[in-house]
Amino acid sequence: MFRNLKLRARFTVIMLIVYVLSLPVMIVGSYYILKKNAVREILEESNLMLAAMEGARKYTNDVLRPAVTKELPDKFIIEAMSATFVAKGIEKRIREKLPNYSFKEATLNPLNLVYKADDFESKKIEDFRTGKLTKEWRGYKHTDAGSFYVVMRPVVVQSGCLRCHGDPSLAPPEVRERYGTTHGYGWKVGEIQTANSVYVPADVPIENARKALVLFSIIYSLFFFAVMVIIDRVIIGSIIKPIEQFVDAADEISRGRFEREFTVKTNDEIKTLAEAFTRMKLSLAKAMDIMRRK
Ligand code: HEC
Numbered sequence: 001m002f003r004n005l006k007l008r009a010r011f012t013v014i015m016l017i018v019y020v021l022s023l024p025v026m027i028v029g030s031y032y033i034l035k036k037n038a039v040r041e042i043l044e045e046s047n048l049m050l051a052a053m054e055g056a057r058k059y060t061n062d063v064l065r066p067a068v069t070k071e072l073p074d075k076f077i078i079e080a081m082s083a084t085f086v087a088k089g090i091e092k093r094i095r096e097k098l099p100n101y102s103f104k105e106a107t108l109n110p111l112n113l114v115y116k117a118d119d120f121e122s123k124k125i126e127d128f129r130t131g132k133l134t135k136e137w138r139g140y141k142h143t144d145a146g147s148f149y150v151v152m153r154p155v156v157v158q159s160g161c162l163r164c165h166g167d168p169s170l171a172p173p174e175v176r177e178r179y180g181t182t183h184g185y186g187w188k189v190g191e192i193q194t195a196n197s198v199y200v201p202a203d204v205p206i207e208n209a210r211k212a213l214v215l216f217s218i219i220y221s222l223f224f225f226a227v228m229v230i231i232d233r234v235i236i237g238s239i240i241k242p243i244e245q246f247v248d249a250a251d252e253i254s255r256g257r258f259e260r261e262f263t264v265k266t267n268d269e270i271k272t273l274a275e276a277f278t279r280m281k282l283s284l285a286k287a288m289d290i291m292r293r294k
Contacts, residue, residue, distance in 0.1 A: 011235055015228045023220070030216045031209075038205035042149045045101075045200045046138075049094075050151055053103040053198065056090045057083040076164075076172040084115070100146070100201035105155070107194040111165070111175065111184030121152070121195060128154040128192045137195075140202055147202040155194040157187045165193075242270045250277065258285045 005013065060083040068080045078085050084105055091103045106121035117125055120141060127133040137152045157165070164171050168181035187193050242264055252260045258281060262274035 007240065008232060008235055011231060012228065015224075015231065019221075019224050019228075022224075023217070026220050027213065027217060031213055034209035034212050035206070038209040041205045042200060042202050046149050046151045046198050049101055049103060049200055050153075050196075050198045052094070053087050053091060053196070056087040060086040076174045078174060078178065084112075088114075100148075100199075100204075102199045104197045104199070105194050106152075106197045109183060109186065109193060111179040113183070115194075117195070121197060124152050125154070125192060125195050128152075128195060141199070147206075148199040149202045151198045152195040154192045155196055157189055157191050157193055159189050161187060162189065238266060238268075239270075242266065246270070246274065246277075253281055 002010065002013070060081070064086065065081040065083075068075075068077055079089075080086070087103065087105070094101060104121075105115050106117040106125065107115045108117055108122060108125055110116050124133065124137055127137070133154075135153070137150075139150060141148045141150050164175050165185060165187040168176060168185040171181075171185065246262060246264075249260050249262050262277055262281075264271045264274040
């Protein structure tokens, strides 16, 4: 069937086969690269968010609290001295600009119930407690609000923490007043109560990768069809047209019109063929001449 096709049609069919075979390769290859980039972007964002939050905590512990304590040694001003409170306050303001990013000091038994670990977080904290997980957990969490990339790091309770998280009767009055005495106390030194958890949206970069893939496929297809049209024009101009002229000239010469020339503009196989035919034509003309004279 393929052999019965005209030259142009044959080229078109070959190009279409190449297109159909190469498109999946292009799509799979691009998808792999785009997905990898999207995941890298998500990782970088989570690291950034985590660094910002840990930075806020550290700044409060290292700078803010000592400075306030120096001025007011007997007071515990939660807004300026609790690293958790400061980090949460900064996070809240980040969320005003980037609502899908969040940081939570997910805790099994918190003073402030906004930090209460949900089922997912509790499970991970349990895994940190039993040693099934160590240093860090990273992974995806799928919720009704979309998918998130999560980084969780366990926090070990130290003896200094017990001043506020240990026996409620010993806690600063400011703490008891604000959070009550029923929850958030009784922590033990060395245990893991908390996993500092960063959530960054995972849907957007993946969705962007998908959009880029569609765009790539369209550009690739347009490019391919442009090449097909160009090749088709080239085949017509440099092979089919010259052959048609050639056939026309050969036809006339075969009917005895020896003055007809083979005109070839290109310098390729067709030109060689034309030269061979021209020699044959001259020989034929000479032979006919000799025969006629006899
Ligand atoms: C001087 C008191 C004080 C000390 C000491 C203290 N915290 Fe807290 N902690 C607080 C207060 C107050 C909150 C509630 C902050 C809020 O409402 O945002 C809190 C909240 C937390 C939370 C969030 C969960 C919850 O209970 O609300 C974690 C986690 C936490 N602290 C960890 C620690 C660790 C770990 C240490 C020791 C390294 C520590 N804290 C020492 C006062 C303290």
